[in-house]
Amino acid sequence: MIENKIPFNKPYLHGRELVYIAQSVASGKISGDGMFTNRCHEFFESKYNFKKTLLTTSCTDALEMAAILLSISEGDEVILPSFTFVSTANAFTLRGAKLVFADSCDNSPNIDPLQIEALITPRTKAIVVVHYAGVACNMGHIMAIAESAGIPVIEDAAQAIDSYYKDKPLGSIGCLGAFSFHETKNIISGEGGLLTINDLSLIKRAEIIREKGTNRSSFFRGEVDKYGWVDIGSSFLPSDIIAAYLFAQLENIDAIQARRKAIWKTYYDSLIYVAEKSGRFMLPTIPDFATNNAHMFYLICDSIETRTGLIDYMKTLGIHSVFHYLSLHKSDFYADRHDGRELRNSDHYSDCILRIPMFFELSDREVTRVIYSILDFFNLH
Ligand SMILES: *Cc1c(COP(=O)(O)O)cnc(C)c1O
Numbered sequence: 001m002i003e004n005k006i007p008f009n010k011p012y013l014h015g016r017e018l019v020y021i022a023q024s025v026a027s028g029k030i031s032g033d034g035m036f037t038n039r040c041h042e043f044f045e046s047k048y049n050f051k052k053t054l055l056t057t058s059c060t061d062a063l064e065m066a067a068i069l070l071s072i073s074e075g076d077e078v079i080l081p082s083f084t085f086v087s088t089a090n091a092f093t094l095r096g097a098k099l100v101f102a103d104s105c106d107n108s109p110n111i112d113p114l115q116i117e118a119l120i121t122p123r124t125k126a127i128v129v130v131h132y133a134g135v136a137c138n139m140g141h142i143m144a145i146a147e148s149a150g151i152p153v154i155e156d157a158a159q160a161i162d163s164y165y166k167d168k169p170l171g172s173i174g175c176l177g178a179f180s181f182h183e184t185k186n187i188i189s190g191e192g193g194l195l196t197i198n199d200l201s202l203i204k205r206a207e208i209i210r211e212k213g214t215n216r217s218s219f220f221r222g223e224v225d226k227y228g229w230v231d232i233g234s235s236f237l238p239s240d241i242i243a244a245y246l247f248a249q250l251e252n253i254d255a256i257q258a259r260r261k262a263i264w265k266t267y268y269d270s271l272i273y274v275a276e277k278s279g280r281f282m283l284p285t286i287p288d289f290a291t292n293n294a295h296m297f298y299l300i301c302d303s304i305e306t307r308t309g310l311i312d313y314m315k316t317l318g319i320h321s322v323f324h325y326l327s328l329h330k331s332d333f334y335a336d337r338h339d340g341r342e343l344r345n346s347d348h349y350s351d352c353i354l355r356i357p358m359f360f361e362l363s364d365r366e367v368t369r370v371i372y373s374i375l376d377f378f379n380l381h
Pocket of ligand 1 (some may be wrong): 057058059060061087159181182191207321
């Protein structure tokens with residue numbers, strides 16, 4: 001019997017998305033900062049205690065706003081992991097910064113705090129951390145290093161909605177945080193993002209940068225009697241139609257997260273025995289200080305050959321699994337600019353991580369098929 005294909009990801013409607021989009025249109029205002037944008041901001045600020053939030057058109061844009069807000073300029077150094085998405089790096093390259101790539105930890109793809117400490121120089125202007133798979137970096141250690149050096153920390157929390165370091169929501173710990181609602185994330189709006197601002201002194205300028213360098217937001221609050229060009233900026237705010245879709249997802253975040261966590265647990269419980277017995281792959285570890293928001297389920301294979309074999313085998317069964325980041329310090333764009341240090345863990349995760357299907361509408365039957373395909377592969381090979 002030929003079974004249906006199982007995609008790696010699938011965007012979905014949870015409930016009232018289309019109703020809210022229609023309401024947004026009926027309200028007579030579908031540009032930015034309309035009724036649903038405000039409802040999203042209120043949701044984030046009350047549920048996660050973020051001091052100030054601003055919806056953006058993407059996490060990429062939120063990161064670009066962060067780089068402008070911290071006045072990153074030519075010759076400044078920014079420390080970030082090599083094992084990350086290109087946007088984490090691009091936002092700072094666009095401002096003329098020199099990227100100083102740090103390696104990942106031995107036991108996790110997250111940035112290694114000890115590497116950060118060793119890479120700080122008088123020119124370091126920012127440290128960017130990425131909570132890979134929504135699992136917190138060691139923020140206690142990282143914030144202690146950053147605070148003693150007086151360097152701001154930006155959290156790339158693109159994958160980290162509804163996830164915590166101890167009792168602190170990710171995105172609320174550094175001075176700025178950036179989330180993504182791209183269709184591959186837990187909570188989606190097609191494209192979409194959020195900037196969280198935890199340093200109150202940055203709020204006013206953030207509003208200006210997001211509104212093309214104008215003080216339009218102050219004008220609408222009646223704080224100034226006309227608005228004009230006061231700083232650099234761009235158009236970083238999304239249409240209220242995007243916010244309408246997003247708000248319908250946020251209303252159901254607990255149900256969405258519960259289903260994802262159930263899928264994650266089934267994968268973990270079904271695969272951990274074979275992982276340990278065969279020694280051919282490892283599963284993610286969740287440190288005591290972190291929660292798991294079930295953004296991603298990945299295997300760390302023992303070699304790139306094993307990974308390629310498994311991808312190909314799953315493909316013959318109609319199951320789409322994918323590898324992930326390629327070390328940025330070895331990218332075509334940056335290899336010549338990198339200072340030559342080897343980043344072995346980043347390269348290892350580039351070669352060996354395999355992500356398997358994980359999305360809200362994945363059925364129990366499909367989860368079982370994915371698990372059997374992996375168990376079969378390791379029994380046969
Ligand atoms: C998805 C992702 C981004 C980019 O998010 P967009 O909303 O697509 O711009 C940035 N960083 C990380 C770690 C991501 O996973």
